[in-house]
Amino acid sequence: MELYIALKIIWALLLGVLLSGLAIMVGMDMGVGTLLRFVGRTDAERRTSLAIIGPHWDGNQVWFILGGGAIFAAFPTLYATSFSTFYVVMILLLFAMILRPVAFEYRSKVDARHWRASWDWAFLVSGALPMIIFGAAFGNVLQGVGFHFGWDGQYYQDESFVWYLLNPFALLCGVMALALAVYQGGAMLMIRGMGDLAARARRFAIGGGLLALVLFAIGGVWIRFIKGFAFTRSVDPGMPATPLGGPAVVMRAGAWLDNFHTHPLLWLLPALGACGMLGGPLALLARKPVLGWWLGALAWIGTIFTAGGAMFPFLMPSSTTPAESLTVWNASGSAYNLGWMLGFAVVFVPIIVTYTGWAFRVMKGKVNPATVVADDHFY
Amino acid sequence: MIDPTVVNLSRLQFALTALYHFQFVPLTLGLSFILAAMETVYVITGKPIYKDMTLFWGKLFGINFAIGVATGLTMEFEFGTNWSMYSHFVGDVFGTPLAIEGLMAFFMESTFVGLMFFGWDRLSRPAHLAVTYLVALASNLSALWILIANGFMQDPAGARFDPVTMRMQFKSFGALVFSPDAQAKFVHTSIAGYVSGAMFVMGISAYYLLRKQHREFAARSFRIAALFGLVSTLAVVTLGDALGRMDDLVQPAKLAAMEGLWHSARGPSAPWKLFALPDDEKQRDAASIGIPYVLTPLVAHEWKTTIPGIYALERAAKARTVSGIKAIIALKSFGASHDPAALAAFRKHENDMGYGFLAQRYAPDQDLSAITPALLPAVLAKTARASIPNVFVEFWSFRIMVGLGVAFIVVFAFGAYYSLKNELEKHPLVMKAAMLAIPLPILACEFGWVTAENGRQPWTVYGWLPTFQSASSHGIGYMIFSLAGFVLLYSLFIAAELYLMFKYARLGPGEHTAQPKPLPVPVRPVFGQPGYAHKPWQ
Amino acid sequence: MKDLVKFGALALVLLTALLLAVVAGDEGPWYFAWLVGTTMIVLIAVSSAVLFETQEANSLATHKETSQ
Structure with missing residues (x-):
């Protein structure tokens, strides 16, 4: 039983790691996509921007796919319920996500102004929209989502999707995610770009980082007034994974800060995030984009783990039937499954990090626009 | 209450997106190994024409790969967005191969594909060759894990239903991975991809040869593809036969429908x-x-066995439904009360619970406990009828697939024979056939998918969870929104894809790989230039 | 020393291949068939191209002889 609890906690942490990887790597590419029309005034500059992430976006995107797969396996009920309750939003996200690979591959293959201009808009939409939705999903989950379960484990939705798109706190989280993505993408454009391109990217990145910092601070104050969720009595973390028949849960303003009060060390998480968001733009001001990129990564990690730390053990609380809220304890896979998955993760995550690093090393250095324009093998 | 319209729309959407995705997958599986073979020849012989071949076919591979990845994203998320009950019911075991696919295969494929396209000047020849092989291996490993997951839907091995969590729980990793159904399915599908890739290369090469363009290039490509394809088609037909025997054992209804067997x-x-x-x-x-x-x-593969027909299978289904109804009623009562007596009652009929779920659709108000003895025969008859997949679709999709497979052997055999004798130019008919056959292997793959998945109906997890029970509880509006979006986007994509494929295939290799265009500025290495003070590109 | 490293690496690769073959052959005969089959298909395709080069070299040589 203790082993099962440990596995559940490890997978909750790994979920945070995965979401961070997703936010940093995919967010960077999304940021470049969003910025494409603004940092690139000429076609050459835009193609250079795409060439900068060209060899890597495909690999980065797998974080997104792996995120989906890992939630499916490690928290099946969470996967089933969250993707379905957020249906319209998720489908919009999917549309944006599938537009992007196609835009990369097709944009520069035809030399016509309207063709390329259309794909540049596609980059803007498919970059900005997923980041806003990614952030907004966090915002919605923090406020609780309206759903309950039938006897066989089927979920039923109790709210309209319009709420998930248009509520102020979710929008704030969405814009913050976009700002961080713009920051991360801008930093990458500075690392490998030259001249005007890099200069414009720098301005946008600094703005994005500082905006994220401001929104993070506002969100931190706002969370005090949002109704968080808390158990009324202690739960058995080793319980079998079913959302039915669980202990009562109350909704109370400020409950999301409970974990921080009981474990003050957790305050380090938002502090790390804020350090990243403040230090990043400063590094870019000092023209140290590589340092800035890593500080941006720190900002993401800090933010995501802050949200996770506030909610733990809740994953997706239900605002209409709080007792059926999904938690780390009641939405996870079986011990056998989590064990096997952990084995695979322990073996393969280091391998993935190693060859991703190798790929970045092989392709390192500034991208020369002249060569990009001359060679139609480039994006 | 489950709305049948929503279930049907969900099925339609899944079928559309899966069939669409599956147009691109076989080409990726096959072309990647053909690219690896071509590059191997380049590294062995050092002849630059083989590098040109790798680059040119690589470009077409890239166009196809991008849209394959894009449409694959949909598949990974659609289980959650549209099949929530299914995801909850089997996520503990079905999600695992999907996650491992990401960890082990898809990451590798996508990271190295970038190096494969852009790393030519930055890697030594053997290192680049290794990268190409890794891409090919990883794309097939991807298929492996997906088909292990699919194998679980066809023959749920390695898991057991748990009444406390109301889902299938993972029990044996080995049983899942080495399930005979998953194994045979993977090998059959992967090699079918080889056939598709080979036909693609052979057909386009034939087009050049017929028009007497790029002959050096096309004759070599033709040779490699013809041999690659000939061996692959022979393998794919043999493996398909083996898969049929597997269905005979674990999915008798699918086999009966495939062969149109009403009577045993x-x-x-x-x-x-x-x-x-x-x-x-x-x-x-x-x-x-x-x-x-x-x-x-x-x-x-023997003379004396009896192969059960549809009438016999329906009779067997009726008996199982009677037992299954008891199982589900006991399960529901156990869920509410955690009463050990209810659990004991459930355990007695556990193995038929899928048929109880199946009967739910035909019970009054979809409530099994409301079935009166008078209503029972009608419910049983309807359930038994529902337990058989659509025979017409199954019979014909299977026959079209097999017929095409046999036809490919003929095309590849003649192609390989005349290519080996260097007499292709004397036999334009063979080349015309190869050209016309380009899309046919993809078509055969699609019919193979229909055979496998239509034959699995009415189940999402064979014998345990009906398709009807599996879908998310959406409104019709949601489904229309997403369906309309997918149709619109995917139509745009296919138009762009075909336009580009035709454009680059027509342009041919010489136009853009053999000689780089003269540059307005001195050529410099692409990367690795620190400070670049002036801007010659403006 | 370099040769020794090469030899060691080769031995390691062979050992892994053997191990894989034994496990796959035991537990998953189809997987084993795929490994062997794919290798064979690629090798046949490669050797067919090498044969093409030989044929062309021969026909060039005979062409020269007859034209002289």
Whole structure:
């Protein structure tokens, strides 16, 4: 039983790691996509921007796919319920996500102004929209989502999707995610770009980082007034994974800060995030984009783990039937499954990090626009 | 209450997106190894024409790969967005291969594909070759884990239903991974991809040869593709036969539908239907032509076994439904009360619970406890009928797939023979056939998908969870929104994809790979230039 | 020393291949068939191209002889 609890906690942490990887790597590419029309005034500059992430976006995107797969396996009920309750939003996200690979591959293959201009808009939409939705999903989950379960484990939705798109706190989280993505993408454009391109990217990145910092601070104050969720009595973390028949849960303003009060060390998480968001733009001001990129990564990690730390053990609380809220304890896979998955993760995550690093090393250095324009093998 | 319209729309959407995705997958599986073979020749012989070949076919590979990845994203998320009950029910075991696919294969494929396209100047020849092989291996490993997941839907091995968590729980990793169904399915699908890739390369090369363009390039590509394809088609047909025997053992209803067997086939003389017009409504053939003494040896590889027909399978389904209804009623009561007596009652009928779920649709208000003895026969009859997949679709999609497979052997055999004799130019007919056959392997793959997945109906998890029970509880509006979006986007994509494929295939290799265009500025290495003070590109 | 490293690496690769073959052959005969089959298909395709080069070299040589 203790082993099962440990596995559940490890997978909750790994979920945070995965979401961070997703936010940093995919967010960077999304940021470049969003910025494409603004940092690139000429076609050459835009193609250079795409060439900068060209060899890597495909690999980065797998974080997104792996995120989906890992939630499916490690928290099946969470996967089933969250993707379905957020249906319209998720489908919009999917549309944006599938537009992007196609835009990369097709944009520069035809030399016509309207063709390329259309794909540049596609980059803007498919970059900005997923980041806003990614952030907004966090915002919605923090406020609780309206759903309950039938006897066989089927979920039923109790709210309209319009709420998930248009509520102020979710929008704030969405814009913050976009700002961080713009920051991360801008930093990458500075690392490998030259001249005007890099200069414009720098301005946008600094703005994005500082905006994220401001929104993070506002969100931190706002969370005090949002109704968080808390158990009324202690739960058995080793319980079998079913959302039915669980202990009562109350909704109370400020409950999301409970974990921080009981474990003050957790305050380090938002502090790390804020350090990243403040230090990043400063590094870019000092023209140290590589340092800035890593500080941006720190900002993401800090933010995501802050949200996770506030909610733990809740994953997706239900605002209409709080007792059926999904938690780390009641939405996870079986011990056998989590064990096997952990084995695979322990073996393969280091391998993935190693060859991703190798790929970045092989392709390192500034991208020369002249060569990009001359060679139609480039994006 | 489950709304049948929503379930049907969800099925339509999944089928559309899966079939669409599956147009691109076979080419990726096959082309990647053909690229690896070409580059191997380049590294061995050092002849630059093989590098040109790798680059050119690599470009077409890239166009196809991008859209394959894009549409694959949909698949990974669609289980959650549209099949929540399914995801909850089997996520503990079905999600695992999907996650491992990401960890082990997809990451590798996508990271190295970037290096494969852009790393030519930055890697040594052997290192680049290794990268190409890794891409090929990883794309097939991807298929492996996806088909292990699919194998679980066809023959749920390695898991057991747990009444406390109301889902299938993972029990044996080995049983899941080495399930015979998953194994045979993977090998069959992967090699079918090789056939598709080979036909693609061979057909386009034939087009050049017919027009007497790029002959050096096309003759070599043709040779490699013809041999690659010939061996692959032989393998794919043999493996398909093995897969059929597997279905005979674990999915008798699928096999009966594939062969249009209304009555059980006893003894060696039972006819194999070459042609038939199965009528699902009346459950008989409107017309049929059979060849005696073929069916039993073909399916079972022996003379004396009995192959159960649809009538017999429906009778068996009725008995299981009676038991399944008891199982579900006991399960529901156990869920509410955690009463050990209810659990004991459930355990007695556990293995038939899927049929209880299946019967739910035909019970009054979809409530099994409301079935009166008077209503029972009607419910049983409807459930039994529902337990058989659509015979017409299954019969014909299977036959089209097999027919195409046999035709490919002929095309590849002639292509390989004349290519080996260097007499291709004397036989334009062979080349025309190769050209016309380009899309056919993809078509065969699609029909293979239909055979496998239509034959699995009415189940998402064979014998345990019906499709009807699996979908998310969406409103119709949601489904129309997403369906309309997918149709619109995917139509745009296919138009752009075909336009580009034709454009680059017509342009041919010489135009853009052999000689780089003269540059307005001095050529410099692409990367690795620190400070670049002036801007010659403006 | 370099040769020794090469030899060691080769031995390691062979050992892994053997191990894989034994496990796959035991537990998953189809997987084993795929490994062997794919290798064979690629090798046949490669050797067919090498044969093409030989044929062309020969026909060039005979062409020269007859034209002289």
